[in-house]
Amino acid sequence: xxxxxxxxxVNLLDFDKPGLExxxxxxxxxxxxxxxxxxxxxxxxxxxxxxxxxxxxxxxxQLNKHTEVRAPEIVSEQxxxxxxIKWLLRVDSGNCVETVYIPEEGRGTLCVxxxxxxxxxxxxCSTAQQGFNRNLSTAEIIGQLWRxxxxxxxxxxxxxxxxxxxxxxxGEPLLNFDNxxxxxxxxxEDNAYxxxxxxxxxxxxxxxxxxxxxxxxxxxxxxxxxHAPTDELRNExxxxxxxxxxxxxxxxxxxxxxxxxxxxxxxxxVMLDGINDTPAHARQLIKCLQGIPSKVNLxxxxxxxxxxYRSSSIATxxxxxxxxxxxxxITITRKTRGEDIDAACGQLAGKVKDRSKRKWxxxxxxxxxxx
Numbered sequence: 001x002x003x004x005x006x007x008x009x010v011n012l013l014d015f016d017k018p019g020l021e022x023x024x025x026x027x028x029x030x031x032x033x034x035x036x037x038x039x040x041x042x043x044x045x046x047x048x049x050x051x052x053x054x055x056x057x058x059x060x061x062q063l064n065k066h067t068e069v070r071a072p073e074i075v076s077e078q079x080x081x082x083x084x085i086k087w088l089l090r091v092d093s094g095n096c097v098e099t100v101y102i103p104e105e106g107r108g109t110l111c112v113x114x115x116x117x118x119x120x121x122x123x124x125c126s127t128a129q130q131g132f133n134r135n136l137s138t139a140e141i142i143g144q145l146w147r148x149x150x151x152x153x154x155x156x157x158x159x160x161x162x163x164x165x166x167x168x169x170x171g172e173p174l175l176n177f178d179n180x181x182x183x184x185x186x187x188x189e190d191n192a193y194x195x196x197x198x199x200x201x202x203x204x205x206x207x208x209x210x211x212x213x214x215x216x217x218x219x220x221x222x223x224x225x226x227h228a229p230t231d232e233l234r235n236e237x238x239x240x241x242x243x244x245x246x247x248x249x250x251x252x253x254x255x256x257x258x259x260x261x262x263x264x265x266x267x268x269x270v271m272l273d274g275i276n277d278t279p280a281h282a283r284q285l286i287k288c289l290q291g292i293p294s295k296v297n298l299x300x301x302x303x304x305x306x307x308x309y310r311s312s313s314i315a316t317x318x319x320x321x322x323x324x325x326x327x328x329x330i331t332i333t334r335k336t337r338g339e340d341i342d343a344a345c346g347q348l349a350g351k352v353k354d355r356s357k358r359k360w361x362x363x364x365x366x367x368x369x370x371x
Contacts, residue, residue: 009068012037013139013146016185017192029059035191041069042192045150071143072097074151089147091116091140095133097170099144101152101162108152109164112144114180115171120205121239122225124270126304127170135176141183144169145193165195168203168223172240174210184220197221203268205240206249215256222256223266223297224249228276229284237276246288254292264293264330270301271312271320282323295330302336 015023020034036054040046047069049060072089075096079085085101097113116133118125148162165187167173173180180202186192187200203223204211211222226246228234234241241249257263267289271277285296298321301311312320317333324331 011070011139016182038191071146107163110162111169113169114173114176118171124309138179138182142186164199166201174204174207206244208244208252211252226267229288267296270299273310273312277312282320286327298333
């Protein structure tokens with residue numbers, strides 16, 4: 001059994017259902033053991049194999065000897081005045097990521113990280129300024145949901161339910177494709193968390209080949225970090241646009257939802273004062289999105305130390321939204337949540353041992369704000 005021929009214990013949180021079935025088959029066990037163990041781990045939050053009472057004693061002994069259920073450890077917890085909770089989780093020595101719980105009436109959303117830092121360099125995002133270390137494992141991604149469910153047991157029942165998950169934390173999810181897909185499989189797996197595929201959202205800055213690949217293996221909801229209506233401006237704000245320009249990205253979005261009449265792509269658009277927030281930009285965005293079933297989220301820019309960007313005024317955002325709405329584009333101005341604990345969109349930083357040296361480069365050569 002090659003999976004057990006190692007001194008390192010196998011973390012069962014690294015497997016989705018097909019992977020866990022293959023694991024048990026290699027152990028000489030029936031594949032249905034995977035469903036049993038998944039229920040124990042995710043529906044009951046159990047990490048003690050001896051407590052898994054419907055497993056045989058011999059199997060529990062084997063699991064104790066060769067495997068473990070290990071999620072990232074919570075280093076600290078911060079609570080905002082609006083009920084948002086942010087956890088700092090240790091993923092290895094010297095590295096930590098942040099996970100955010102956003103309670104709302106009738107639902108609770110967990111914002112999950114996919115990388116230690118981020119491999120992209122969007123100048124308006126605090127995570128990007130931390131540099132990049134590595135991809136998170138499947139266990140480290142799904143483990144954020146596992147820990148959050150565990151931590152929220154102390155809250156009243158009506159507040160602790162996580163009904164939605166957004167892959168909008170630290171990192172670009174589509175640059176960690178396999179691990180993210182396995183984690184999302186667990187989020188939607190009936191024997192694990194059983195979330196609706198419409199309640200799990202992956203957010204991307206526009207990795208076109210990976211987006212096409214995603215369509216073949218998943219149909220979770222899609223959000224795209226657009227932030228600009230022209231290639232010239234988006235090249236500045238979202239540098240990956242130089243590789244996958246807007247026309248290619250939007251074509252991939254159309255392909256992703258093709259054949260499903262009721263589906264929409266959510267386009268995220270951070271509002272930057274004097275940069276991308278004029279009526280002319282709004283009209284360009286309308287033209288951009290023609291023919292794509294879509295919804296636009298306008299996001300007030302959330303400041304972080306060292307940034308030279310400012311948020312658009314409320315009046316400017318209202319005017320921008322009005323122009324889009326009159327053109328028939330569903331548009332929502334997102335309410336900033338968790339700002340007093342730096343848990344708002346674009347503010348997640350964690351603790352990153354930067355391998356890209358980006359943070360040093362930014363300190364030596366500060367970002368200059370476009371006039």
